[in-house]
Amino acid sequence: MDGRIHSLESFGTVDGPGTRFVVFVQGCPMRCKYCHNPDTWAMTGGQMMTTDYILEQYHRNEPFYRNGGGLTVTGGEPLMQIDFLIELYGKCKEQGIHTCLDTSGIAFNPDNAAMMEKFDRLMPLVDLVMLDIKHIDPEHHKELCQQPNENILKFCAYLDEKHVDMWIRHVIVPGITDDDKYLYDLGYFIGQFSNLKALDALPYHTMGETKYEKLGIEYPLKGVPAMDKKILIEKKEKILDGIRARRNENH
Numbered sequence: 001m002d003g004r005i006h007s008l009e010s011f012g013t014v015d016g017p018g019t020r021f022v023v024f025v026q027g028c029p030m031r032c033k034y035c036h037n038p039d040t041w042a043m044t045g046g047q048m049m050t051t052d053y054i055l056e057q058y059h060r061n062e063p064f065y066r067n068g069g070g071l072t073v074t075g076g077e078p079l080m081q082i083d084f085l086i087e088l089y090g091k092c093k094e095q096g097i098h099t100c101l102d103t104s105g106i107a108f109n110p111d112n113a114a115m116m117e118k119f120d121r122l123m124p125l126v127d128l129v130m131l132d133i134k135h136i137d138p139e140h141h142k143e144l145c146q147q148p149n150e151n152i153l154k155f156c157a158y159l160d161e162k163h164v165d166m167w168i169r170h171v172i173v174p175g176i177t178d179d180d181k182y183l184y185d186l187g188y189f190i191g192q193f194s195n196l197k198a199l200d201a202l203p204y205h206t207m208g209e210t211k212y213e214k215l216g217i218e219y220p221l222k223g224v225p226a227m228d229k230k231i232l233i234e235k236k237e238k239i240l241d242g243i244r245a246r247r248n249e250n251h
């Protein structure tokens with residue numbers, strides 16, 4: 001089966017544990033204001049690649065991934081091509097490759113039985129989900145990404161039920177996602193899940209801005225400064241406070 005692929009990277013170090021072969025898919029329905037990959041938004045374009053071709057590329061550098069690495073699919077939004085993921089990850093599992101899915105969770109829809117059947121088939125093939133929660137508050141989420149967060153939050157509970165390890169990622173943007181109350185609320189929400197294995201608080205940076213210029217799209221966060229690394233540590237601590245509070249309640 002073909003996937004619509006934006007690009008491949010042989011030596012990823014920030015997309016899951018160890019060194020990873022990273023597949024960037026083309027197409028995303030979200031429009032996060034801080035997105036640094038607006039070139040992956042369009043559901044057309046990219047290059048069609050078969051799962052076998054992708055695995056051939058993986059095996060070219062296979063020894064490098066033996067440090068606890070594996071294969072990650074990111075994007076764009078991988079779950080928009082769930083049939084392709086089922087085939088690719090199915091082959092990975094046959095070949096003993098660690099699989100990671102880096103997603104916004106936007107395609108998760110518990111009211112769509114056909115989609116849920118696919119999710120149920122996919123999950124046993126995924127070793128780790130890196131889930132980006134963009135904002136814990138529904139209204140702020142819509143404002144930031146032009147999509148609701150209701151099903152994204154339900155996706156956390158679903159992953160917990162399925163016993164799929166989950167890393168939560170949260171980009172901290174000055175003045176937009178750095179409010180202490182919401183950071184605590186985020187921690188309090190994710191603190192209830194036993195499959196939560198790690199938290200990545202990521203600093204907003206402005207490196208995506210030139211891509212917008214090239215694409216002729218106005219940059220929505222013009223003038224917003226990059227996140228200060230020292231403040232980032234304090235902000236991450238707010239999320240951890242929320243996690244600890246929830247975990248204390250549950251014990």
Ligand code: SF4
Nearest residue numbers: 028030032035076104
């Ligand atoms: S979900 Fe990811 S790829 Fe899609 S708009 Fe947001 S940051 Fe960009």
